[in-house]
Amino acid sequence: MATRTEDLTELSNIISTSIKNYLSHVPTPPTLRPVPPIPVTDEVAVEVADELLVACRRVISLVEGPIRTALMMSSGFQDSIAMKLAYDMKLAQNVPPDGSPIALAELASKTGVPEETIVRVMRQLTSKNVFVETAPGYIAHTGGSAAIGLPGVGSMVAHLVDEGLTSAPHVSDILRENEFVVPEDSRKSAFSRAFNTNKSYFEYICTDNKPLGTRFGQAMKAMNVVDGLPNLVALYEPLQSAPKGTILVDIGGGLGHAAIAAAQKFPNLKCIVQDIGMVVSEGRDELPEELKDRVEFHENDFFEGQPIGGPGVYYYLKYILHDHPDPASKKILSHIVRAMDSSSRLLIDEHIVEERMGPDSHKLIPFLDFHMLLLFNSKERTEAQWAALLKGVDERLVVERVWRAKGTGNGIIEVRLA
The missing domain is CATH 1.10.10.10 (Winged helix-like DNA-binding domain superfamily/Winged helix DNA-binding domain)
Structure with missing residues (x-):
């Protein structure tokens, strides 16, 4: 790997070879000009891009030297x-x-x-x-x-430089006051301190500052498009053979991006998207006419219960639990467990942090993990942390399989009741 050498000549050769390989697997050469972005989906290109970026960062660190590296990092x-x-x-x-x-x-x-x-x-x-x-x-x-x-991208930029940047200076005080243990209460986060509220982020944007909530929704919708085909469709093979009438419950599913893709791909599925208030109404309004007999939007607070039960139900959580500390995540999961039976499946679609640190780890994970800390006092979790969280909810919960997405650091954790 590029990170195992400090030889600039060797790194130069790695970069040169990787660039040739990358260019042979992308539809068009990258450019800095303002042209419509073309997503890179080729698996080889994605893997080579990660190797190339690691090598380039290694060169920068070596050439900058230790003092400049520390100073530049501190002034980011x-x-x-x-x-x-x-x-x-x-x-x-x-x-x-x-x-x-x-x-x-x-x-x-x-x-x-x-x-x-x-x-x-x-x-x-x-x-x-x-x-x-x-x-x-x-x-x-x-x-x-x-x-x-671009639609939604500006909303995400605004979210990061508004809520994220405003919260960042307060995280040190929050941790220092708690002997550097992260509080397990989203209402005592750096965000809460920065915005002078005793509410969690989601409580705040749904009540006190609804324009922030609208902007956050626009950002999430755009990121769903940028992510491409949802893991639920691209990775999780059992849905292909699901019997007619099988129910998929998309918990906290927003506008139903994943559920709609699943309904389009798997005609035997009936999908129920659960979320709160305004989101549910907007989702219903935007639902394609041809899917209205198989995709429904129900208002439900996942902290209060899970009303959908029965044999063979799939419960899908996409990027929900990383927004919540362990106690709140356990509460969400406990409601689902009460609705499950041995034929049900819980599908947790999240990032899975590698145990090993360093430049070889997926570049998005450290950023996301810190963002979760700033806004929610929550975290991205390793596979071992996911397993421990599940066992903390119910000893009967067993990880059946982890369906990993290549080159992204995320995947679907399939869970059943033993």
Whole structure:
């Protein structure tokens, strides 16, 4: 592996070979220009991309040296601040989307922001290939800056630089006050302190700040599209042979992205999407007409109970439990267990953290794990932690199989009652 060497020549050879291999497996060569993004789905390309990024980061660490590496890591918050300023100033929306340049003076006029302030933000962003200076005094989009304007992506950027960045400075105080043990209460998180509330994140965005809730929903909808085919359809083979009328309960399923894909793929399934209030209404409104006889939206709070039972029911949780500390996750699971029998299956679609740390681990996991800490006092879990969580709910729960998605660090944990 690239991370096992400190020889720059060897790393150079690894990078050169990986680039050739990568280019032979992607539909078009990557570009920094603002063109519609083409997802890389080829398994070889995805694996080679991870190896290439690891090798490139290794080179950067070696060439930067120990002091600069430490300093650059410590000042990474400046990138987030620059992105937040760009979002607040609406810079991306006022730069021509076709990649043609705009004069800084004209950008200042359009946004009402002093040119000098724009220049200082652009210095930070253009150094990371977000926007580009085409000539002195002129700025244009790169793919990275144009992506901010894509449906939902801007909402995710805003979520990260608003809730995430605002919460981040408080995590140290929260942990220090608790002797660096993470509190098992989402109402005592860095987010709660930052936003001066005694509510959890989801309670807050559903009651006190509904615009944040709407934006979060838009971000999650976009990420579902970016993720591509749901694991439920792409990985979990038993649904292919499910008897006619088999029920799939998509718990906390939002607008039903996964359930709709499953219903389209497996005509024998009846899918029930459970969520709360406004989300359920919106899901019903957007449901394709041809699926209305097999996909239903029910209002249900997963902390209060699970009303759907019976033999052979599949209970599906996608990215639900990582939002909650262990006690809350156990409460959610306990309601499902009471509705299950030996023929039921619980499907937990989540990230599965590797036990080993370092640059060879999946790059998304450390970011997500910290984000869960900031907003919810929760975490991404290892396979052993998932098993322990399940046993803490009911000793009869057994992991039947883990259906892993290649190159993503996530998968479906299939659970049954012994």
